């Protein structure tokens with residue numbers, strides 16, 4: 001499928017999701033999480049062989065492009081959709097799990113990163129005091145909000161005027177809360193760095209920190225087993241230990257909403273990419289990067305399936 005081999009635009013993704021939903025109406029429904037700041041639809045798919053009616057199944061919620069410039073995450077998420085509904089080689093992960101998949105969690109930022117500024121990270125809100133646009137959506141959730149983030153609108157980690165000030169984070173929150181009792185696994189797909197991170201963003205381990213680490217390692221091992229030679233092995237750990245402190249993230253909020261397992265994937269950067277160049281994408285890596293990420297996702301989905 002041609003769209004899986006490149007970085008599609010917001011409009012192309014919207015059309016693709018619509019097409020999937022129309023072709024597989026028995027298992028896929030296209031949902032709208034509301035409008036972004038600039039008025040774009042926040043599309044996501046619900047994928048289920050039992051129309052989300054079987055309470056014994058776990059819900060897995062996966063999203064990408066919460067950060068606009070992290071383009072490699074989009075084909076990885078579209079590939080997961082493809083493997084779940086089009087080219088079903090592992091029927092169990094489709095049958096045993098209810099999936100919520102939001103490929104473009106930050107539509108305005110993503111469009112802006114194509115049209116204006118390739119390394120844009122935040123959304124495009126500009127309704128607050130200060131001269132700069134954009135809230136870091138991964139600092140805007142209501143969990144330790146404002147602790148490890150910036151209060152300056154011009155900074156890339158600006159947390160916004162208050163928790164959930166942004167329509168994009170509210171849309172994600174509402175989905176999490178809607179499925180809180182069955183939400184077992186949340187995967188927030190970012191780049192870059194070849195890491196699988198878990199909370200809390202302040203370095204305090206959750207009560208299930210040990211098992212969070214265990215599943216993180218299992219997902220990383222599955223990826224490493226098929227990864228490209230030129231990429232490093234994945235590093236697994238608490239985000240504050242491995243990377244830096246960060247408050248108000250989607251991952252930490254997923255645990256508040258009831259998900260015992262919540263991870264941030266940092267997909268590999270551009271080979272030899274340093275600094276911002278790590279966000280650039282080598283088109284020849286898209287199939288490989290998508291395939292290896294799916295190996296990790298499957299391990300996560302089967303783990304929560306077997307626990308339930």
Ligand code: 0X9
Nearest residue numbers: 138190191192201239246249264
């Ligand atoms: O800083 C971030 O939001 C993430 N890294 S990125 O380079 N993709 O921007 C890491 C977020 C991990 N989650 C928490 N800090 N809780």
Ligand code: ZN
Nearest residue numbers: 067070190191
């Ligand atoms: Zn990110």
